[in-house]
Amino acid sequence: MIESLKFETQSFFAPDGTEMVIVRRKDWDAVCSLADTAVAKLEEKAMNIPDDVKQYLKQGRNPVAAWRLHIGLTQAELADKVGLTQAAIARIESGPTGTGRDDTLTRIAKALGAPLAHINPPTETQAERIRKAVANSADAKTERLLQRANSRR
Template structure:
């Protein structure tokens, strides 16, 4: 029995190849590894360009928590600590956390985003009102490629 690839022409003139199953399996695995590497590189590029949201922050936002509060809790800052780091007052942080996402002057949100080391756009994330499967879908739709793989694996 030969282990080399064999070539022949089908009756319609198409050139065909027969190769050992082990070699085919290795080729398929290599192709899948390449696709996974490309997806990972794309995800990393997306994170570098747009920033990302940790799963616990995204989950809290989806539960209705204001994004500033979700990020502040994630970073384990008190309102006073965040206010000091962002050169604001504790009362301003409290007002923003009680307001709808994205409320506040752009320069205030920029300062808070910088203090939290969070992408600015995440502070404007809408709070979804849906629960259950729709909530999971909303999380999935807003996730970057790397987070989508994680969400897929938790189903």
């Protein structure tokens, strides 16, 4: 069930007659979060997750590992399919759901034939959003945080 939210809004009409609405940033973030959660729930309902994947998840496996085992790939075989090392796949599988860069998880979901929302669900907490932002700002090969070219040492 979605919470009822009340927003402070202002509206105006653009020169072409389109009505525009302005909301506070925190209200906009709340709407985006609700929308992401709703889309993920709809996608999850439409996923038809295989029974063996459900069993692997109940055993506490990461969704990447569950789907990989479902289709019968080793970590090394999956790594080859998505252009990573076996060690990188092992790190992703040993971390919490959604561990890894968004582009990497998208490639993994495609290689596994798994719904992206199951492999990389939308973040719900501020801590998850920060963790994800840091992961996405790291260099994919070195895993070091990217720095501005003009930063001082």
